[in-house]
Structure formats: C-alpha cells, structure tokens
Amino acid sequence: TQLLEQSPQFLSIQEGENLTVYCNSSSVFSSLQWYRQEPGEGPVLLVTVVTGGEVKKLKRLTFQFGDARKDSSLHITAAQPGDTGLYLCARTASKLTFGTGTRLQVTL
Amino acid sequence: NAGVMQNPRHLVRRRGQEARLRCSPMKGHSHVYWYRQLPEEGLKFMVYLQKENIIDESGMPKERFSAEFPKEGPSILRIQQVVRGDSAAYFCASSPTQIYEQYFGPGTRLTVT
Numbered sequence: 513t514q515l516l517e518q519s520p521q522f523l524s525i526q527e528g529e530n531l532t533v534y535c536n537s538s539s540v541f542s543s544l545q546w547y548r549q550e551p552g553e554g555p556v557l558l559v560t561v562v563t564g565g566e567v568k569k570l571k572r573l574t575f576q577f578g579d580a581r582k583d584s585s586l587h588i589t590a591a592q593p594g595d596t597g598l599y600l601c602a603r604t605a606s607k608l609t610f611g612t613g614t615r616l617q618v619t620l
Numbered sequence: 621n622a623g624v625m626q627n628p629r630h631l632v633r634r635r636g637q638e639a640r641l642r643c644s645p646m647k648g649h650s651h652v653y654w655y656r657q658l659p660e661e662g663l664k665f666m667v668y669l670q671k672e673n674i675i676d677e678s679g680m681p682k683e684r685f686s687a688e689f690p691k692e693g694p695s696i697l698r699i700q701q702v703v704r705g706d707s708a709a710y711f712c713a714s715s716p717t718q719i720y721e722q723y724f725g726p727g728t729r730l731t732v733t
Contacts, residue, residue, distance in 0.1 A: 554727050
C-alpha cells in the first residue's frame with residue numbers, strides 16, 4: 513500500500529493567519545490532486561499537479577509539487593472561516609488513493 | 621448540468637438487513653467509482669465500474685458487498701446483512717473517461733443500528 517501522510521492532522525487558526533499543510537509519500541506520484549471536503553458533502557477538486565516543481569495558485573491557495581514528485585504542500589494566505597474543512601491529497605490513477613487528511617478550522 | 625446524485629442521503633438499517641445505495645453519474649459520464657469514508661480510516665476506494673462492467677473491485681470486501689452499473693439506470697452499491705462496522709459515508713464519483721478527473725456526489729450516510 514502506498515501511504516500518503518498528511519500533516520498536521522488537525523489545525524485550528526484564527527481568521528487572517530497563514531498556514532501550510534503537507535502531503536508526503538515514500539514513492540513518486542505520477543500526478544497529485546488536492547481536494548477540500550466540507551462536513552456532510554463529498555470532496556471537491558481544487559487542483560491537479562503533474563510536473564515536479566510545479567506551483568499553482570487558486571486565489572489565496574498556493575499548491576506546490578516537490579521536485580522529486582514525492583511531496584506536495586498547500587499554503588493558504590489570510591485564512592477565512594470559509595476555508596474550514598478537510599483537505600485531502602490524492603494520488604491519481606484510475607482509482608484515487610487519498611491521504612490521511614488535514615482538518616482545518618478557521619475561527620473569527 | 622446536474623452533478624453526481626446519490627440517494628438516499630441518509631440510510632438507517634438494522635443489523636442483518638440489506639442496504640442499497642444509488643448513484644447517478646453526471647451526464648455524459650460512463651465511469652463510476654465508489655469510495656467509503658470511515659471515521660478512523662479516511663476515504664478509501666472500493667470499486668470502479670464502467671457501463672455493465674466491473675473494472676476494478678480491489679477495494680471491495682470479499683463478502684456481502686456488490687456493485688453494478690447497468691446499461692440503463694443508476695449504479696447500485698449493495699450491502700447484504702449489514703453489520704455495525706458498515707456504518708460509514710459512501711461516496712460515488714464519476715468521470716467521462718478513464719482519467720483522473722473525478723467528480724464526487726454528496727454521499728450516503730449509512731447507519732447500522
């Protein structure tokens with residue numbers, strides 16, 4: 513089983529703070545996706561990264577794919593309560609293999 | 621364009637009963653995937669189907685679980701003789717081709733009492 517470890521497991525911050533969450537694997541990703549899942553809903557795709565060293569931005573979210581394609585990070589600038597949710601990375605193939613998740617809580 | 625639809629959203633079954641979970645993929649999508657989310661285990665792949673065919677069922681428990689995606693109608697995940705350990709959120713996803721861009725439904729939350 514190719515494990516995807518995410519850290520931290522839980523994160524509680526105040527509105528306006530910055531944060532970074534990580535996704536690590538012992539093996540190389542062909543490509544990787546980040547999802548956000550809100551309570552009571554299914555995961556929603558945020559981004560797909562394919563190339564080592566790739567950086568993608570989605571408003572206040574910055575996604576980075578490691579040069580060796582074994583790790584990825586998600587940085588959120590000036591977090592807002594609407595960013596609250598479970599952030600999941602996933603190894604992409606015909607089936608998705610999800611990471612352990614980071615549960616983010618942003619409070620006022 | 622409607623998204624992936626799942627019903628029911630919540631399902632309560634007693635131990636030993638059968639649970640049927642339905643998934644209607646997005647229009648034009650012929651690939652369906654089922655995932656299970658347990659509180660302590662995260663989101664795990666169960667089965668991948670294309671119209672009338674099971675492509676990959678490596679994540680399905682060997683007994684009591686089955687899935688189908690008929691030519692007409694929704695995909696069905698069927699759990700026979702449910703046990704408490706089957707309580708979880710079951711998510712369906714669909715894609716237009718065998719690529720990695722999958723769209724998830726809102727899930728069915730199964731509670732076994």
